[in-house]
Amino acid sequence: MPIRNRIAEMQPEIAAWRREFHENPELMYDLPWTSARVAEHLRSFGVDEVVTGIGGTGLVGVIRGRGTGGTVGLRADMDALPIHEATGLPYASRTPGKMHACGHDGHTAILLGAAKYLAETRNFAGTVVCIFQPAEEGGAGAKAMIDDGLMDRFGVDEVYGLHNAPGLAAGEFVLRPGPLQASADEFVITVTGKGGHAAEPHMAVDTTLAAAQIVVSLQSIVARNVDPLLSVVVTVGTFRTDSGASNIIPNTAVMAGTVRCLDAAMRDLAEERVKAVATATAAAFGATAVVEYERGYPVTVNHAENAEYAAQAAEAVAGRVDRNCRPIMPAEDFSYMLEARPGAYIFMGNGDTAQCHHPAYDFNDEAIPAGCSYFVTLVENRLPVKD
Structure with missing residues (x-):
């Protein structure tokens, strides 16, 4: 059956949970x-264990099946974004x-729906x-849970996650083995010259000119x-000086940006080149540059064998799946879980909706049965009952 009948029956209930989460968004680790509410649902389903306070406000529901076997982890993210909603929806x-x-409201509801089904059927x-x-x-909650003993404490052998994808038909799936989403690193470059009067540039070191040239030169890295044949993005997102007047050459300029890569070696190269380009370019104009470079989420890399399990x-559920979708450059902290254990991450269609992180975005409740059925099918395939 493409969609489990019981899950199809549960769809209105799961959608109601999702809309309640949507009405009550919370950010980062501040998810009391x-x-x-998630723990309350899990307990009502009769799961075997509900363990809270993992990595801050993370929690786990443990469901035991019939007989002995491996341990499969299924992950959903719960946090919202600091965006003012513009949907006008009743919820x-x-x-x-x-x-x-x-x-993430949809992801949480889908995993709750799968948990209820699995607790019923075993x-x-x-x-x-x-x-x-x-x-x-942006808070690396996956890493926090892993650092708090998630994988070892619960004996997780392999781990899987999903994310909705606006623009893909609701309930369709795409993934690929290997790099799926990029790493995300950030830099801040502070350029210092010598301030002065704009009419007397020869008496100053033009910080704005040096900093502007750094912005241009950084693009030479890519x-x-x-x-x-490899993908790297270097973007300067902010640029400001310590002057607010048109007739002043500022003393300092500060820019901040991000570097995205799909390859670990290119990530190392990009960091080295950002530092070298910034300092050398500033020096060429008589200024100095100090580079602060912080590594964020690593590349999300699907394990080939597990990606095939997910694809199957x-x-x-969907009748077909694209097993070789294009990777994307936004980052995802499920990457930490895939560094800790074999597994795979998959995209599920959200239909013709606003893009993620847009004020008009809303999760498509019509995709819920496909998401729940995917998780359930994956579990039953990976942990078959031997009669």
């Missing part, structure tokens, strides 16, 4: 209501400046660990240092 955010603009041999994670949106489950 969300975590408590829109009740908290100004916070909204579920990336579909048609698997082994253990399912349902992982509800805080702080995916154009001339990176293998053309998705294909059973």
Whole structure:
């Protein structure tokens, strides 16, 4: 069956959970209501264990099947974004400046739906660990849960996650083995020259000119240092000086940006080149540059064998699956889980909706049965009951 009949029956109930989460968004690790509500649902399903406070406000629901077997982890992220909602929906955010603009409300509801089904049927041999994670949106909640003993404490053998994808038909699936999403690093470059009067540039060291040239020169990293067959993005997102007047050459200029890569070697190269280009370019104009470079989420790399397991489950639900989708450059902290254990991450269609992180975005409740059925099918395939 593409969609489990029981899950199809549960769809209105799961959608109601999702909309309640949507109305009550919470950010990063500050998820007291969300975590408590998820735990309440899990306990009502009769799962074997509900363990809270992992990595801050993360929690786990443990469901044991029939007989012995491996342990499969399923992950959903719970946090919202600091965005003011513009959907006008009857279940829109009740908290100004916070909204579920990336579909984590849907991910949480889908995993809860799968947990309820699995707790009812127990048609698997082994253990399912349902992982509800805080702080995916920039807070590395996955790493916090791992550092708090998630994988070893619950004996997770392999781990899987999904994310909705606007623009892809609702309930369809795409993935690929290997790099799926980019690493995300950040830099801040402070350029110092010698301030002065704009009418007397020869008496100053023009910090703005030096900093502007750094912005341009940073683009040479991708154009001339990176293998053309590999993907790297270098973007300067902010630029400011310590002057607010048009007739002053500022003393300092500060720029900040991000570097995205799909390859670990290119990540190392990009960091080295950002530092070298910034300092050398500033020196050429008589200025100095100090580079602060911080590494963020690593590349999200699907393990080939597990990506095929995920593809088979998705294909059973949707009838077909794209096994070689294009990687994307936004980052995802599920990457830490894939560094800790074999597993795979998959995209599920959200239909013709606004893009993630847009004020008009909303998760498509019509995709819920496909998401729940995917998780359930994956578990039953990976932990088959031996009669």
